[in-house]
Amino acid sequence: MLKTVKIAYFSPTKTTMKILESIAEGLEAETVQHIDLTLPEAGTSRPDEMQAELVLLGVPVYEGRVAKAAISRLQQLKGNKTPAVVVVLYGNRDFEDALLELGDLAWELGFFPVAGGAFIGEHSFATETRPMANGRPDMKDITEAKAFGSRIRTKMESLSSIDDATRIALPGNTPYIDRDRSALADKAATTIAETCTLCGTCAPLCPVGAITIEEVVTTDDLACILCNACVKSCPTGARVVDDPMINKIANWVSKNYQARREPETFI
Ligand SMILES: Cc1cc2nc3c(=O)[nH]c(=O)nc-3n(C[C@H](O)[C@H](O)[C@H](O)COP(=O)(O)O)c2cc1C
Ligand code: SF4
Ligand code: SF4
Incomplete structure (x- = not known):
């Protein structure tokens, strides 16, 4: 059984946090500790201790990439070869290169990415009249996140040490597509x-x-x-x-990306 799992996230509208909590539930760890990197204070006072058997790192997708503000917050963490699960939340359009980017960032910080997932949350620009994944993550997403946690637990139990693991392959373009932002x-x-x-x-x-x-x-x-x-x-x-x-952009996304997308996991 996993003793301590840490969940570290940048999550202004809380969908990323919710999904990490659900994955952690599926892991059935004894203790789950939150490292909330969202608020400005997190940028200055964050201790870099990462003593845990597993860390879940979560960020929102902004314009197909890891939200920029999340990068500097994550850069305060030192991985010390801790196994990590990387998770991105997006508003039902697409996550493009964000998951690959987060996996690469985790690796650069010294984590060992063992699994990854792209989940869907209500789009930041969604309104009642301009719906974009409104109300998500919903029960189906939460069930999927817990099941993902359970699969990660099985994988972790099968490893006698992190040296047995292989770095997880994640989807995305190398180099990342460089869009005008x-x-x-x-x-x-x-x-x-x-x-x-x-x-x-x-x-x-x-x-x-x-x-x-x-x-x-x-x-x-x-x-x-x-x-x-x-x-x-x-x-x-x-x-x-x-x-x-x-x-104009949000109306276009709402009109063209109504078809429900489902979580994708890599393990
Ligand atoms: C500036 C900005 C850009 C975004 N770009 C995308 C995008 O490219 N694709 C997408 O599907 N969702 C996009 N979203 C929606 C967020 O990824 C989504 O709402 C996410 O669930 C927010 O996470 P949080 O609740 O943890 O803050 C964008 C949101 C913002 C604010
Ligand atoms: S939308 Fe702008 S002003 Fe509002 S909370 Fe986010 S960053 Fe701050
Ligand atoms: S903008 Fe809204 S939340 Fe902010 S102070 Fe005014 S009423 Fe309160």
Whole structure:
């Protein structure tokens, strides 16, 4: 039986965290410890201890790649040859090179990737009228994640030491496809002053500390990574990402990627 499993994640809207928790449940470890790398504090005070039999590393897919903000957070971890499972969460469009990139990053950090998975979570830009995997991960995804955890447990039990393992092969392009990512660079969430009650919910949830609440709510446009954590948590709907270019892209994704995609696992 596995004694200690650690789950390390960057997860502004929590779908990545949910899937890692479910995989960990399937592993049936004695202890599951969270290393939440989402908030800005995680960028400065993270101890690099990785004493565990297995670490699950999880990040969201942004524009077909590992979310950039997650990379610097993960880079604080030292793998020390700890076996790792790499997991990406995407909004039902595609994960492109993100899983391969996360596997490579884990390897560079000294982890030993033994399994990988791409799971689906509600798209950050989804709304009721513009659905994109709304409500996912759902029960079917959770069941699949637990079953994946159980298969990983069997694999771990079959290894007498990590030296017996082979690095898992993951799908993706080498080199990764280098897309122009400038379209979203200067976009940011905004606040509708008339409906904002200055309740204070949004600012502490921002992974890059972009929100300041004083007499009004202001946003550091260049820092915002469009994760939508503030939008999804605002109790009055005052926090929005409402930009013509983003709306055009999100409407297109919603229209063209309705067919349900299922998790893919590599073990
Ligand atoms: C800037 C940005 C880019 C995204 N790009 C993609 C993408 O290329 N493919 C996709 O399927 N989902 C994409 N998504 C959706 C996220 O991958 C998805 O919502 C994920 O579940 C969020 O993880 P979290 O809940 O842990 O924050 C994107 C989201 C954002 C904010
Ligand atoms: S969560 Fe919404 S209502 Fe509360 S301060 Fe932020 S924008 Fe205003
Ligand atoms: S301000 Fe931007 S980065 Fe911060 S929570 Fe909102 S969408 Fe995410």
